[in-house]
Amino acid sequence: MSGREIFSPQARQRAARFMAERGHAVRKGNGGNGHGRTLVLDPAKLARFEPVRHRLATQIAEGGLPTRRRRVEKREILNVADLTIHFGGVHALDGVNLSARTAEIAGVIGPNGAGKTTFFNCLSGLLTPDRGQISFDGHRLNGSPATRGRHGLGRTFQTPRLFGTLSVLDNLIFGCRTADSARREYVFDPGLRRISHRERSVRLARMVGFRGDLAAPAGSLPFGDLRTVELARALCGAPSLLMLDEPASGLDVGQAEDFVGLLRSLSDLGLSILLIEHDMSLVMGICDHITVLDFGQVIAEGTPAEIQRNELVIEAYLGRAD
Amino acid sequence: MTKLIQTLIIGLEYGCVYSLIAMGMVLVYRTTGVLNIAHGGIGVLAGFIAWDLNTLRGWPYFPAIGAGILVAVAAGLLFERFIVRRLAAPALATVATLALFLLLQGLVFVVPWWGNTWGQVFNSPFANKQVAIPGADYSVSWDQLILFGNVLLFFAGLYFILRRTRVGLAMRAVSDDPTAARLMGIRQKLVAPVVWGLAFGLSGLTTMLLAPILLLDNTSLTAFTLKALTVTFVGGLISLPLTVLGAITLSMLEVSTQLYLPNVKGLSDAWPFLILIVVLVARFARGTKALEDTAVAPA
Amino acid sequence: MSTVMERAPSELSPERAPAAPKRSPLNRRTILRTIGLTVLTAFVLTMPYDMNWAGSAFALDYGVIIGMVVLSVSVLGWIGEFTLAVVAQMGFGLVVVNLLQNAGMPFLIIIPVVILSSIPISILLGVFALRLRGVYFAIATLAFGYMAQKTFFQSYLGVQGGFGGTDSKAISRPAGFQGSESFYYLLMGSLLLMALICWAVNKSWIGTSLTALRESEAAFSVLGHSPGAYKMFTICLSGAIATVAGAYFGMLQGLVPSNYFQPALAVLYFGFAVAGGMGSVGGACVAGIAFGAIPKYFDSLSEGKLVGYDQFFIGVVALAVVLWAPGGFAYIGRRIWHRLEGSPPAAPEVSTFEIDVRDPLAAAAAAGAETPDGAEA
């Protein structure tokens, strides 16, 4: 049974229910918190995301996506203060402050060379900043990338870094091993802890929409699948904050829309997401909060609507309009 | 006083040898990304050919060593053309130089008339000629003076080539930024043979200069090469002046421990390792911030 | 795979499902494997007698020890590094055996102690490995080996000709294994045991993790696995093998002068490992035994007239391997085996040997310039 098959009437019902639920969730979130989503899904947007919903429904029908919604507590999970790093004379990051909350999607945008990826590398411990504090989930974040990974900081890379000669399944199991050895709960689906690595991997792979051969070496996958599998691997590690570095670049429109739906759904289930992305319509469409970097400094932050109106941002992207 | 002069002269002598070898390796590494492990081996080949021509066939000394160096240069060109160019990755080419190193070390035994003995005497015409140093009970041999002179000449020549000639500038451009060099119209196919020829020739020259001081055998350069390898590390495998500085420092330390602290067994031989540790600590204390390949500094 | 099969057979690729009913290649494979294993066992058991025409089993003993050393070098290929300190580690093994034998310890105690004694040195090297990669790490190990030979071994074992002077530096073979043939069985047994351990480790999740580590250290570490621990483990495993090999080497030779432990020899062994296929267990054993034993045979055949030819030919073989089969003997062997089995040819495997010679930062920058994200980010 592949994703293309026609569903049973029950599956169709569940799908419809899910779609309604999602629409509801988005609007409720909008009213629920002060600075939340000013983005109201207008009919044109909805039409654009129709394929996503369709595909998500398919995944649910296959038992992929968790559908049970829980009450999600919103609190600050990440707080970065005064993060500074320089390479030679270049200040790649210069006093960056940022915070992220549970069950929200925070976006980091900025022109080329603004320091976005460097920021991620500092957070995940691949780079040591010159200065600055990072507090994560209540305690100060320092130590090796591995320790941070075990504390629940998951990430993907700008160019997907799968373990190419290992099978897709092994890649995912690799993530699951972390989750178990660090005794982490799956924020977005607590039930996952109770099933075997293998089953868990299969479920998460299907959840992110991977339809290929799980036994194939990961290096042989087409590019879009590399991204989805990398995301699934990060999810297998049971992160509480997921950092995605340009998750949609190199994907075609359909895949990108899948991504949007999936991220939104994960975030609704309680996962915090920090996102670097170039595709502005995507960022504006899904982020709750956006931080704009330029020359390593935060030049603006706010809701998508605020960012779109911000003069400084427009200038950073388009140059001075004089 | 005598001891001091002795230290300086012998230290300088070995420093010259280390830096000659190290510079040859840095040159290749910087322009092609290959660590030329065969550097010592090539010198052995050149040395034995020169010895063969001079001692066995009765050629005069200078044409013989000239021929030896020419063979080394030719070997460099052939190695580049038929092996390095076929191997896309510098890492594989590094392994190829390792294979070449083994091959050359063994070659001495394979040529029947070169003899299976360890070490051949290959004296220069200036053997046993010495110059006394005024005011000290010590004299410098002509061979040592020739070594100094040659090294100075070589440095001057290299300086001239790298600063003033088209091909030298192209070599520096390639080592600074291969992609930008291509955009300037510099053809790697023209630069690489020059580099390999130069490096192999340099190795040959080093042997010629060393042979009168030591015996010529299949490992005459190897021990030096290994030490020089640690010295290149001091320059981060990159900087020529730093490499020379490292070489001189190492040799001075070695010689002075041997002369002043003869009782501390093994200290003089431990220096490469100790220097290495100091450099490592300095390099990493200052912080290469990147833990891994992901961390690309912004352009 | 079983869980996946049970859950949703269709989730596997369509090619995999119908492949199961075909039984004939499976049978052929079983037969071939049985034959191969039998022949190999028989050959290993009778080797000293098979090779009788060529001289004493001494050469073979020597080869098996070199096999261990090459295995030690090759194992380090799992973390994508190469070491030039194996010779020094051998030396330490030899010294430890000498000390223990002088203290009157029996063989069965000596070997475990030798293995334990290798750990501090491995950890010292491991500290380097945490900081340095590729050629930089190799140079550090080289400097270490150089220092060990020049200072410690020279003062303990003495230089060539001196032999340390007294009988107290002589090492004897364990009781019952005095003859070359019987000693061979001890050595071969040890080598097979080491190979088995390495093979099992490589097949276990540790091996999977090491593959992952090689493929992307960044991804490996952000997933919460410590690269340092895995590197340290591999270096300790490699060090233990080399140290035990050194212990056996001392037993084989009796007296070993410090000259033997020159770092240049480590370069030679690295060449063997490359020819065998870096990271491959079987390839390393075969290459080590072949390159170790064959020259010794010819040495004894030619009464020493052929000394030195070995390096030349090993150089030629290594060059040929680099040019035409970068995966080494292991790759060639796998291809032949697949042809015999009639299964599809092995995927054009990239050599496991991938050292990045350039500065990691510079290499990353260079690579970044050619990849899409470097070009646009």
Next chain:
Amino acid sequence: MLTARGLTVAYGPVKVLHGIDLDIASGEIVALIGPNGAGKTSTLNAIAGLLPHQGEVTLDGEALPTAAEEVVRKGLALVPQGRRVFPTMSVEENLLMGAYSKGARWKGSDERFAPIYEIFPRLKERRRQEAGRLSGGEQQMLVIGRALLSQPKIVLIDELSLGLAPKMVLTLLETIQRFNAEQGTACLLVEQAATAALKIASSAYLLQRGEVVYHGPAARLRDDVDVLHSAYLGQGTARRESAIRR
């Protein structure tokens, strides 16, 4: 003068350019703009021979070679992204390398460099300094000067403004404009900071997801801030795109 037909670039399985067409007349300044990841840099690198590509690229009716070191000899110079000076070489030596493809030697280099020094007097002041120690703006001057020394018919400049202060960008753009007016060197500018580039360009291409979504006078794109805005910050992108196509 420079034409590209069906230029396609792929990194492995990922296509980043889907067969684009470009035309640049001699003496023209053309801006190639678009958001991050649109394929601008890939376009330049492919034309200059740094990237394998499909499609036909001709200069003055003659097909361009596919190797970068040969392309420059045909009269096309690329100023790559990120100010790729030769850091350990002096400013003079960098400039000499610029003229390498013209067979330059030290002899006569002063006359050769004179026009560059005239445009960028700062470079003359620092001609003996190591290029790696120059400031970002000076390095950018150096790479532009270096590219011009190969006496190209057309120069491709990638992300002139990256990491530079806005004022410096304006100065550099004015210089390019001046050089273009005086020498008639055509120029293809790749810019993320679109407004400034559009000011000096006569025509423009807007690239999105590896496809040309607009080709026409630069002025129109400059005046229609909305179009640009949507292309970069994604506001009702789809509708705007179709409007442009019409």
